[in-house]
Amino acid sequence: MSLLFLLPSFVFFSLFALADAQIATRDVPPPQTLVIPLSMHTSQVYSVKVNMSSNASPQSFSFALSTSTAITTVAGADCDSCGGVPSYNPSASSSVQQLPQAQNVSTLNGTASGAVVREYCGLLQSNGSAWVYPNQTVTVANQSASFFSPGVSGMIGVGLAPFVDSPAANWLAQNPTQPTFSFGMALNSPSNFSTDGGVLHWLQPDPSFYQGDIAWKPMLAANASIPSNRSxxxxxxxxxxxSGGSSSFNISQSGTELLTLLDPFYSTIVFPQSSARAIYADIPGASKHATSAFAHSWKLPCDSKFRLTVTFGTFSTSLDQTSLVVKQADGVCVGALQEWIDASATEYLLGSPFIAVLYLIFSYSQQGNGSVGVAARIPASNKLSPGALAGVILGTVAVVALLIIAGVLLYFTFLRRSAKAPHKRKLSKTDVTPFPSDFTESTSSRRSLRPNNYNGQQQGEPWSPDWQTTLLSESTPSPSPNTNTFPGGTTYGTQSSHAYYRTEVDSSPSLIHLDSPPPYAIPPGASPVPLLPLRKNRQPS
Known part of the structure; x- marks a missing residue:
């Protein structure tokens, strides 16, 4: 067989296999978006609720959210330097697996270290159920220094490395046909002084929270040999x-390598020293203020006005003084933009004040490569939260119900009054009715109690004030291919169920008939002559 004959056949079958693979990839449905609520603590830490252990009553904690690392850390029961936060007790869990190594975890603020375990974990959703991720690697701290915040027992790392220890790697291993693990981040501003920190859109970003194009940037692995690198x-x-200020200054930088970290774990924006000092030199009254574990802050007049604009690809967003000038409890105003203590640090940190003005997307591939997407956030005033939307619906239903009740009461009041007819003498057998027998009533009118524009129903559907609630349960999915067995524990799958509620209205419209008597009419001709009533034993004249 000649080579010229084999070559077209090889090309044909190669193209066929490639097309088949592309069809198979397109046929994989994307995962459902799960809503993970975020809480805001007084220390301006954004946290999620995490359950640990497969026990019927798992240990539940608040974990700070960090994108700098992929390591999860929790305060251990034997940790005397963890600030007295609620702690995890491995001996109380039937699903824990002790690993032979220990691990150190560092942030810009502090450090923690301890033994490493694998545990059955669940991330609490807004509907009250948990997204389960078994076999999660966790560092159980037995000592720490400035690592834990009041009320926050640990940190869940959703960053790039070590990728094998991340919830993303865990999920991708259980779902090998899914190309990526993604989540969207919509933070509420830390200046709102609210415990509602926003939401994570887990497994799939929510397009209703952002607008315009997404600017994607690849995650670049940090040089671990640089001491200042904590990401x-x-x-x-x-x-x-x-730009801004009374002198209308404008300072900018572009065209150079501007390595940047975006992490909601930090409530500041940190620039290299030379850049920060050039900015505050143009703001009248600005001066050095205080020093944290990693940055210097600046004091400035509370009426300072300036604007920071940041560009990623084709996307740009700005923060003004409402985010950049922070008034402290003592009345002193400081800048949210700070400078590194380390004069050699050239990186940029964009913390929660910056992230809260945009929609941030993290995406990880099966190979462990990461990308960050930045998009314009839809203003909160243009989008009702689920709680506000539920309030509007319930309020509308309540108003409609009150109108219906008032209408029914008015109708029955009118009906009782109209039903009282004047007293009539009972006709005797000898009485003659002085009106013709072919009189016809006019058509009665009717009125419907159904509102014309009822929000909860489509046109033509039945309506009734009798509400019914039906519980619908999804079928239990098949067990995960990655069922885990923990020595000393039990065997666990990743089955989960979700319950949804639907409010229905099932009844026909109620109609009230109001009949009005027709006007009396006398036929043409001579007036009728009344007849004398016949009496018993009376002789005709």
Whole structure:
């Protein structure tokens, strides 16, 4: 067989296999978006609720959210330096697996260290159920220094490395046909002084929270040999500029490598020293204020006005003084933009004040590569929260119900009054009715109690004030291919069920008939002559 004959056949079958693979990829449905609520603590830490253990009553904790690392850490029961936060007790869990190594975890604020375990964990959703991720690697701290915040027992790392220890790697291993693990982040501003920190859109970003195009940036692995690096990754910012003030200054930088970390764990924005000092030199009255574990802050007049603009690819967003000037409890105003203590640090940190003005997307591939997407956030005033939307619906239903009740009461009041007919003498057998027998009543009118524009029903559907609630349960999915067995524990699958509620209305419209008597009419001709009533034993004349 000649080579010229084999070559077209090889190309044909290769193209066929490639097309078949592309069809198979497209046929994989994307995962459902899960809503994970975020809480805001007084220390301006964003946290999620995490259950640990497969016991019927698992241990539940608040974990700070961090994108700098993929490591999960919890305060151990034997940790005397963890600030007295609620702690995890491995001996009370039937699903824990002790690993032979220990691990150190560092943030810009502090450190923690301890033994490493694998545990059955669940991330609490807004509907009260838990997204289960078994076999999660967790560092159980037995000592720490400035690592834990009041009421926050640990940290859940959703960053790039070590990827094998991340919830993303866990889920991708259980779902090998899914190309990526993604989640969206919609933070509420830390200046709102609310415990509602926003939401995570887990497994699938929510397009209703952002608008326009998404600017994607690849995650670049950080150089671990640099002492100032406390993150496992950076992305490249394309440009930044600061403008405003009484002198209308304008400072900008672009065209150079601007390595940037975006992490809601930090409530500040940190620039290299030279950049921060150039900015505050143009703000009258600004001066050095205080020093944290990693940055210097600046004091400035509370009426200072300036704007920071940051650019990623084709996307740009700005923060003004409402986010950049922070008034402290003592009345002193400081800048949210700070400078590194380390004069050699050239990276940029964009913390929660910046992240809260945009929609942030993290995406990880099966190979462990990461990307960050930045998009314009839809203003909160244009989008009702689920709680507010439920309030509007319930309020509308209540108003409609009150109108119906009032209408029914008025109708029955009118009906009782109209039903009282004047007294009539009972006709005797000898009486003659002085009106013709062919009189016809006019058509009665009717009125419907159904509102014309009832919000909860489509046109033509039945309506009734009798509400019914039906519980619908999804069928239990098949067990995960990655069922885990923990030594000393039990065997666990990743089955989960979700319950949804639907409010129905099942009845026909109620109609009230109001009949009005027709006007009396006398036929044409001579007036009828009344007849004398016949009496018993009376002789005719």
């Amino acid at each position: 496992s990754w950076f992305v490249e910012m394309d440009a930044w500029s600061v």
